[in-house]
Amino acid sequence: MNARINEIWVYLAASPLLGLALTLLAYQGAVWVNRRCNGHPLANPVLIAVVTLVLLLWVSGTAYRTYFDGAQFVHFLLGLATVALAIPLHAQLGRLKRMAGPLLIALLGGSLTAAVSAVLIGRVLGASDATVLSLAPKSVTTPIAMGIAERLGGLPSLTAVLVILTGILGAVGAQWVYALMKCQDPAVRGFSLGIASHGIGTARAFQVGEETGAFAALGMGLNGLLTAVLLPWLMPTLMRWVG
Amino acid sequence: MLKAITLLLLFQLAGETIAMLFRLSVPGPVIGMGLLFVALMLRGGASIELRNTAQNLLQHLSLLFVPAGVGVMLHFNRIADKWLPILIALPASTFATIGVTALLLRALHREEAGEQP
Numbered sequence: 001m002n003a004r005i006n007e008i009w010v011y012l013a014a015s016p017l018l019g020l021a022l023t024l025l026a027y028q029g030a031v032w033v034n035r036r037c038n039g040h041p042l043a044n045p046v047l048i049a050v051v052t053l054v055l056l057l058w059v060s061g062t063a064y065r066t067y068f069d070g071a072q073f074v075h076f077l078l079g080l081a082t083v084a085l086a087i088p089l090h091a092q093l094g095r096l097k098r099m100a101g102p103l104l105i106a107l108l109g110g111s112l113t114a115a116v117s118a119v120l121i122g123r124v125l126g127a128s129d130a131t132v133l134s135l136a137p138k139s140v141t142t143p144i145a146m147g148i149a150e151r152l153g154g155l156p157s158l159t160a161v162l163v164i165l166t167g168i169l170g171a172v173g174a175q176w177v178y179a180l181m182k183c184q185d186p187a188v189r190g191f192s193l194g195i196a197s198h199g200i201g202t203a204r205a206f207q208v209g210e211e212t213g214a215f216a217a218l219g220m221g222l223n224g225l226l227t228a229v230l231l232p233w234l235m236p237t238l239m240r241w242v243g
Numbered sequence: 244m245l246k247a248i249t250l251l252l253l254f255q256l257a258g259e260t261i262a263m264l265f266r267l268s269v270p271g272p273v274i275g276m277g278l279l280f281v282a283l284m285l286r287g288g289a290s291i292e293l294r295n296t297a298q299n300l301l302q303h304l305s306l307l308f309v310p311a312g313v314g315v316m317l318h319f320n321r322i323a324d325k326w327l328p329i330l331i332a333l334p335a336s337t338f339a340t341i342g343v344t345a346l347l348l349r350a351l352h353r354e355e356a357g358e359q360p
Contacts, residue, residue: 046312074310078272106348118333160315181345
């Protein structure tokens with residue numbers, strides 16, 4: 001009997017079926033927990049699903065590669081969803097046009113704050129050059145951030161970890177910032193969350209509402225573009241300055 | 244549904260092609276989003292089918308980050324020896340970014356909108 005179970009396990013563990021099914025199950029479980037907590041941001045579905053799956057992989061001794069063979073089908077849709085962000089964005093076209101000036105200035109301020117504050121705080125607390133350079137692009141979406149880190153001389157794989165953590169932190173904690181400044185406007189909330197916490201912040205914003213999500217998508221996209229242009233030019237000066 | 248997904252894939256394909264062709268550091272899907280946005284502006288809006296498909300897809304945007312998130316968490320040991328600066332810099336910088344952006348946007352937007360709260 002044990003041999004038979006082992007045989008089934010070996011078969012399942014090698015097929016993409018298990019990774020895919022586990023991803024969907026873990027996510028739906030996380031959404032259920034999130035609903036039970038009345039959508040509280042601390043019960044973030046990405047965070048819960050990721051922690052559950054990491055524990056499962058760790059306990060069962062499954063390699064990430066094996067898991068990803070199945071999970072890649074979900075991962076693939078990320079590109080498609082990114083393109084689809086244009087649609088809610090376009091639905092806000094009227095507001096975007098009216099707010100164009102303020103949006104661009106807020107973008108510049110937010111983008112600079114994201115990079116400069118991370119570098120300064122990291123440096124003050126004794127982080128190495130490589131760590132500081134990996135921290136700088138933490139607020140932009142993973143592929144852009146890894147490319148920037150590489151060009152700056154940081155560690156792209158460290159940046160990938162920092163980007164995901166930043167996304168989760170923003171999605172979980174943004175509510176405290178908004179409460180502190182008594183901010184209700186979905187445009188302001190969405191835009192700032194997209195700039196600080198890229199896609200994971202945007203996913204959180206879509207849970208709140210369509211308008212919040214649209215502005216988050218805009219913030220994420222614009223900050224990705226701006227940071228890719230700005231950082232390679234700004235960082236050498238900043239690094240000389242912080243010593 | 245099928246038409247809308249095909250359209251989204253084609254825009255992603257166009258975005259990836261442009262990114263590769265010009266060796267851009269911006270990922271293909273982000274360029275695809277820009278292209279689709281321009282196309283929607285020229286066309287005056289999305290069809291109901293496209294809008295519904297996008298809504299279904301974006302409703303579960305969180306799910307799509309799970310596989311990458313799992314991969315990243317397995318590399319947690321990368322931050323083990325530099326945890327103190329990261330533990331403080333990440334939340335402080337993230338919340339500062341949210342605060343600065345929101346304050347700027349609110350202040351400027353209010354000014355432009357006149358007396359509106």
